[in-house]
Amino acid sequence: MWRAAEPFPHLVIDDFVPADALAGLHAILDEEPVDRHEGDLFAFEATAPEPTTAELRGLRDAFAATLAPALSTITTKPVTRVEMRAYAYRPGHYLLPHSDHQHDLARALAYAYYLPSPEPPLGGELELFRCRVEGGAIVATESECVIEPRANRLVVFDVSNISLHQVREVLGGLRISLAGWFLP
Amino acid sequence: MTGLEELLTARIATVVPDAIGTAHAAELRARFEDTGYTRYALLDRGSYDELRAPREPELLAALITVASEVTERTLELAEARVLRLVAGDYLLAHHDRVADDHRVELMLDLSPAIVPGAAVHYRRHGNVYFEVPPRPCAMSVVGREPSVSCSHSYVSKRHADAVVVRLVLQLTCR
Numbered sequence: 265m266w267r268a269a270e271p272f273p274h275l276v277i278d279d280f281v282p283a284d285a286l287a288g289l290h291a292i293l294d295e296e297p298v299d300r301h302e303g304d305l306f307a308f309e310a311t312a313p314e315p316t317t318a319e320l321r322g323l324r325d326a327f328a329a330t331l332a333p334a335l336s337t338i339t340t341k342p343v344t345r346v347e348m349r350a351y352a353y354r355p356g357h358y359l360l361p362h363s364d365h366q367h368d369l370a371r372a373l374a375y376a377y378y379l380p381s382p383e384p385p386l387g388g389e390l391e392l393f394r395c396r397v398e399g400g401a402i403v404a405t406e407s408e409c410v411i412e413p414r415a416n417r418l419v420v421f422d423v424s425n426i427s428l429h430q431v432r433e434v435l436g437g438l439r440i441s442l443a444g445w446f447l448p
Numbered sequence: 449m450t451g452l453e454e455l456l457t458a459r460i461a462t463v464v465p466d467a468i469g470t471a472h473a474a475e476l477r478a479r480f481e482d483t484g485y486t487r488y489a490l491l492d493r494g495s496y497d498e499l500r501a502p503r504e505p506e507l508l509a510a511l512i513t514v515a516s517e518v519t520e521r522t523l524e525l526a527e528a529r530v531l532r533l534v535a536g537d538y539l540l541a542h543h544d545r546v547a548d549d550h551r552v553e554l555m556l557d558l559s560p561a562i563v564p565g566a567a568v569h570y571r572r573h574g575n576v577y578f579e580v581p582p583r584p585c586a587m588s589v590v591g592r593e594p595s596v597s598c599s600h601s602y603v604s605k606r607h608a609d610a611v612v613v614r615l616v617l618q619l620t621c622r
Binding site: 358362 | 489490491492536538540541565569599601602604605606
């Protein structure tokens with residue numbers, strides 16, 4: 265399933281967390297400071313790259329310990345650690361197409377986990393693009409797959425120089441997620 | 449130019465309001481539309497319509513004259529193009545054409561109406577140092593050293609009928 269996924273390897277897992285654990289996740293995020301971030305590529309609200317509370321650090325480490333062994337087997341990319349931030353996309357927020365791949369960073373896999381929202385988002389889908397490469401350069405891009413930010417859904421996808429993806433603009437409601445990367 | 453002249457030219461960043469009338473802007477938009485745009489859609493870099501080398505010699509000459517007065521330099525045209533952005537469009541900084549010499553960029557906003565948030569940002573070493581806000585009929589003149597990049601911000605789909613039209617001139621000092 266991982267390798268067969270188009271346009272590049274990815275997994276979608278629904279009902280990832282038992283329903284009775286969701287309230288606890290919200291309680292952890294309520295304590296974490298959030299700042300607005302805006303650049304030519306993005307506009308959203310997010311927590312700091314390194315969690316400030318022991319609870320979110322604990323959640324991040326438990327997430328890594330639970331998933332990294334299985335993902336290492338499934339993807340054949342050995343991963344052990346996780347970077348995790350919480351994101352809030354409000355109307356007008358977006359993340360334009362990019363690959364996550366940077367030579368000086370060891371991002372092996374990317375993930376996004378969507379939390380239940382008091383106002384489920386309109387828009388905010390994760391969109392994956394197929395890239396055509398010639399001579400080492402991307403010469404064409406085409407939308408191939410659109411994944412709704414459904415509550416309690418986990419998406420994991422490969423990071424490479426052609427793992428082009430975006431978060432479509434949120435047009436209404438609130439999109440809440442935990443997202444980041446698995447690292448060796 | 450001497451090093452000092454290059455430095456002074458690079459630091460120029462200004463907006464001239466009401467550089468063109470709304471009727472003239474509408475005529476230009478119609479002529480560009482008739483000529484035809486080409487869609488650019490390598491989405492990791494940008495999403496927009498482009499019209500290269502618009503045939504408007506009198507307008508370009510007049511704009512270059514104004515830019516020369518603003519910069520107190522003798523400028524000549526290196527390149528002209530028209531960019532048109534609609535809802536969902538953008539042009540990222542890493543897609544910007546960075547020249548290896550010192551240039552002046554002139555931009556004339558020909559949009560029919562203000563599109564909230566549709567700004568142009570100039571960055572030096574990644575940090576925004578000058579923002580051109582959406583302002584139909586205004587003209588910006590910005591000195592560009594090789595370390596300067598430019599981005600055209602994302603046009604929100606909340607403004608479904610938004611149209612942004614910008615005539616962009618790259619000018620070199622004679």
